[in-house]
Amino acid sequence: MAEQTSILLNNGTSIPQVALGVFRMPDSEETTAAVQAALEVGYRHIDTACVYGNERAVGEGLRRSGVDRGSVFVTTKLWNDDIRAHRAKDAFGESLDRLGLDYVDLYLIHWPADGWQQAWDDMQEIAASGRAKAIGVSNFHQHHMNELLANSDVVPAADQVESSPQFTNQELVDYLHGKGITPEAWSPLGGTGGNLLTDPLLAEIGAKYGKTAAQVVIRWHIQRGVVVLPKSTHADRIRQNIDVFDFALTDADMSAINTLSTGKRNGADPDNFSF
Ligand code: A2P
Secondary structure (H helix, E strand, C coil): CCCCCEEECCCCCEEECECEECCCCCCCHHHHHHHHHHHHCCCCEEECCHHHCCHHHHHHHHHHHCCCHHHCEEEEEECHHHHHCCCHHHHHHHHHHHHCCCCEEEEEECCCCCCHHHHHHHHHHHHHCCCEEEEEEECCCHHHHHHHHHHCCCCCCEEEEECCCCCCCHHHHHHHHHHCCEEEEECCCCCCCCCHHHCHHHHHHHHHHCCCHHHHHHHHHHHCCCEECCECCCHHHHHHHHCCCCCCCCHHHHHHHHCCCCCCCCCCECCECCC
């Protein structure tokens, strides 16, 4: 497989551009096997969260793969209830315990829940302790980020937001690039139950390169300078989703994929969520 690409984060560490996302995967053997399969076919980045409830299974998959901890980038996230209860530091320790790790590569505020400002202060202490190599946020709009930056000298390393050809979130992606904050895309394939991957345009572009619709979409994210977190529990798809470094989309392909935008979100709007 051709060498995968990484992005340099603003803390000086490097983040592999394709991760295995594990949202909606259980805290059981299925997830352990998926993580192990991913690492065996070359993934070096796993993206989980406290609220996914599968940190234990993810950690087990990491250990079972035998891949050196230092060569894998692990992200987890601080859940909203813990933000509201001002217990970021305890919640972080609990995540590490479940993962069975002594550090993570990236720790994110999962949503801008009430109290996120204090959580950001706490996360800076966590980063200073060395137990999170980088800290960042998720689901922050520009206005959340502007508030954060006005009150903190520490610039988040990443903002993980919804992005796919159907909901590109391009204005936010451009804003983040301008601030040196790495954008990460969740629901990058249009989400579970979505219809993006059946669009004939993606099959048509893929046919030129011998690639599937999913591979075309993942490549589109990569060429936009975005970290992409496709989720799959199927070994063949897991393998397929990282086999995206031996072809390049043309500018015309990129523009054509942009026309799939509907402007409609799959998930919640960070200005209006109730969890
Ligand atoms: P599954 O887990 O059954 O493989 P997103 O990452 O945008 O949330 O989308 C994930 C959805 O896309 C899941 O339903 C996943 O299903 C499916 N999926 C992931 N990779 C592929 C692929 N290479 N081809 C088709 N569907 C895929």
